[in-house]
Amino acid sequence: MNKELMAQRHVMTHHALGTRINLTIFGNEYFSLLKESMDLIDHYEDQLTVNREQSEVMSVNHGAGKTPKMVSKTTFELIELAVKYSRENFGFNALIGPLVKLWKIGFKGARVPRDVEIQERLKLIDPYKVLLDHDARTVFLEEPGMELDLGGIAKGYIADRIRDLWLAKGVPAGIIDLGGNLLFVGKSPRRDDGQWIIGVQDPQLHRGENLATVREPACSAVTSGIYERFLIKDGHRYHHLLDPRTGYPLKTDLSSVTVFTDQSVMGEIEAKRLFFNGRPLDGWEHQAGNRGAIFIHNDESMTSVGFNN
Missing domain, CATH: 1.10.3980.10 (ApbE-like superfamily)
Structure with a gap:
């Protein structure tokens, strides 16, 4: 653990993009980047919001x-x-x-x-x-x-741009949390090997309650799931993830899919690809930029793919 860097941890919270934003940066000399990053988020929201x-x-x-x-x-x-x-x-x-x-x-x-x-x-x-x-x-x-x-990919795109800013300025470590869309920058000061411990949400419990954890170098973690918004009508449960091919909620036995990728914007896209597919795609984890994925089923059983690091 890098105790000196841990002691230089700075956090800023903001509300934008329809969610709670949390930016964490390590290093006293980079504190001013938090405000600059929040301004950048607001700028992109002004362009992209509906x-x-x-x-x-x-x-x-x-x-x-x-x-x-x-x-x-x-x-x-x-x-x-x-x-x-x-x-x-x-x-x-x-x-x-x-x-x-x-x-x-x-x-x-x-x-x-x-x-x-x-x-x-x-x-x-x-x-x-x-x-x-x-x-x-x-x-x-x-x-x-x-x-x-563009709500389905805007957060990922914006997270990538903040990461680019931080890396250009030499930030040694940081966490970009855009309402659960996570992007880890640099080496974790909590571990000697620099890897980050990333929790995978338990769909049956409150946000922050994890069903599994993953250890990875700097990467993006994005989840697609059906457990937060739904409608119950005449005994039937209709979730919010609509299938554009049918016009109805997707029929699936999955609760969520969490994907780990190099780019957050691609994490947004690949999380939906895997969720709609309903199971791992052959060779998906070997495609450039894809690290791994965790599928959580409605019975809370899990399937994982990738994670070769």
């Missing part, structure tokens, strides 16, 4: 079916990434907003829609109806009522 009337993403949504909208380089690149993986049709879909708003699971007015309503909304979540013009840096949603929502 929870306000005005943002770059909302300008695209307001122009749906009417006109292309120019956005910043950062926003364009993130939209491009989101559309790319949405078109792979494995469950992740950055256009799913109209369907989410129909069900409203986890929010006031949640209900089980009629099938005819679901089929109508499915017409508005087609990622091939997003036109991207690289030269003009414009985004156009072809149908009125379509909506982009």
